[in-house]
Amino acid sequence: MRLPLMALLANGPAHGYELKQALERLFGAAYPQPNIGQIYVTLGRLEKTGLIRGEDVTQSDRPNKRTYELTDSGREAVAAWFEDLSHEPRVRDEFFMKLALAPQTRMADQISLINKQRRHYLNLMRAMSRLAAEEDQGNLISQLLIEGAILHLQADLDWLERCQEDLE
Structure with a gap:
């Protein structure tokens, strides 16, 4: 801020x-x-x-x-x-920590975690799509912010798919 x-x-x-x-x-x-x-x-x-x-x-x-x-x-x-540039890629991801630790702790199933996270991302994507439809079309910054969030969510969904394929 x-x-x-x-x-x-x-x-x-x-x-x-x-x-x-x-x-x-x-x-x-x-x-x-x-x-x-x-x-x-x-x-x-x-x-x-x-x-x-x-x-x-x-x-x-x-x-x-x-x-x-x-x-x-x-x-x-x-x-x-x-x-200044953004220095770090998103490697400190809390979900990935859960995914990596699940087999060691035996407290969660990796595929269940992936499915739960996927549902969450899909819900967020729907909410962002609704927001895009409701937002003032003249506010380019807001539209770009929403589009960026949707693209990030899509990339996260693609990554979850890749994780699931590799783990199964």
Whole structure:
């Protein structure tokens, strides 16, 4: 949550609720809605570390609000984040750990685990497909996020098929 919030602040100062709305508009229903409390906690931590700077803004008809903006070090951190690559492939998969340990522990059957996980992925895929149909067609980012999730699920299903074939 830290770096996406900081990236949004690259456009200029904003308060927490504006950042929450910006995330919701950008990602749509495809991404879990951010918790406003967590946003303000994160902003407080970023301010303490010097990556953003807060300023109280007086409002005549409402309580004061606090807006935040990136500091130079915050802008450098966001630029470094955009340059950084995802370093690890998905090898630390909890399901695979269960699959690998099942025969040793004799507490679960590998094929049963695969079938249960397959049903779960298929349910998720149906839910994502429904979400894609319901989502605002003008929100390209949300549509791409949903499409990516569906493609990942399809790859996971293909991998489960391969596991089952090799184990049987």
